[in-house]
């Protein structure tokens with residue numbers, strides 16, 4: 001079975017508490033409003049000279065520092081999930097390839113907004129079956145601050161920048177006990193889209209409707225997924241959109257909060273970056289071990305609309 005052998009992540013050095021952000025951008029909001037509605041207390045924001053590509057590269061380098069340097073030449077496939085890239089080509093995955101010298105890889109980007117990492121890992125899992133050896137690098141990276149309108153308080157306070165990465169060791173098979181459910185639906189009433197304002201593209205979101213979509217559609221599809229495959233699992237690692245949503249997952253699935261890890265308090269919503277950043281944190285904190293003894297579910301949801309759940313043994 002192919003296997004995740006290492007994780008890595010990168011958060012920019014500039015940390016903004018809610019109060020710092022409100023002050024810097026003169027936002028008509030308060031720490032209490034943001035904290036009570038979302039659980040967010042702060043976020044990391046990249047410098048202007050850092051691109052989403054450089055965040056993806058830093059996360060990859062953090063991962064590769066944990067493995068033998070010889071493997072660079074054995075990476076067969078690099079996929080980066082992101083919704084905040086302004087570089088159609090070279091893709092973010094091309095940029096990572098060049099920076100780490102993975103000259104024998106082929107590369108592609110995936111955009112499925114906040115579901116991007118789950119979709120990218122699905123692709124990576126399927127593609128890695130074509131390779132009896134070598135490695136697959138899967139990255140989620142976002143510089144949300146490039147697409148945030150800091151005059152729109154309904155979005156500006158919710159997002160952060162960052163990137164996370166996983167390395168799969170290929171062996172011609174998929175991840176152990178792998179199960180998947182992925183879906184997309186086009187629905188403007190419930191969309192998150194970039195809006196052109198002057199020369200800039202900004203993210204806009206119908207927050208209440210997205211909340212309802214997750215409540216009604218995503219959680220029930222996850223509940224069906226778990227029931228259909230009789231899944232037992234150690235952790236449910238969800239996209240970090242809102243602590244209230246994570247609490248709702250726990251309540252509706254009747255599982256303890258300990259089973260649904262969260263880092264939204266300090267990292268905010270990093271879209272496609274959120275799941276791999278959290279996974280790397282869990283590995284560092286030894287909540288999860290990459291030794292075949294634990295099982296996880298990853299659940300992503302967001303713009304498009306798009307949503308998906310993956311289950312596998314670590």
Ligand code: ACO
Nearest residue numbers: 029030033037114153154157207208210211241242302303
């Ligand atoms: N500070 C203060 N007040 C604010 C702010 C703010 N930052 N933003 C909005 N408000 C005001 C609104 O103007 C509104 O005022 P009004 O009643 O006078 O009109 C009031 O607060 C309530 O606004 P709502 O949008 O109804 O607030 P709600 O309780 O729904 O919380 C939130 C908003 C946090 C966005 C919530 O709807 C949510 O989390 N939705 C899910 C969003 C999500 O999950 N997004 C991510 C998924 S996809 C992805 O990650 C890209």
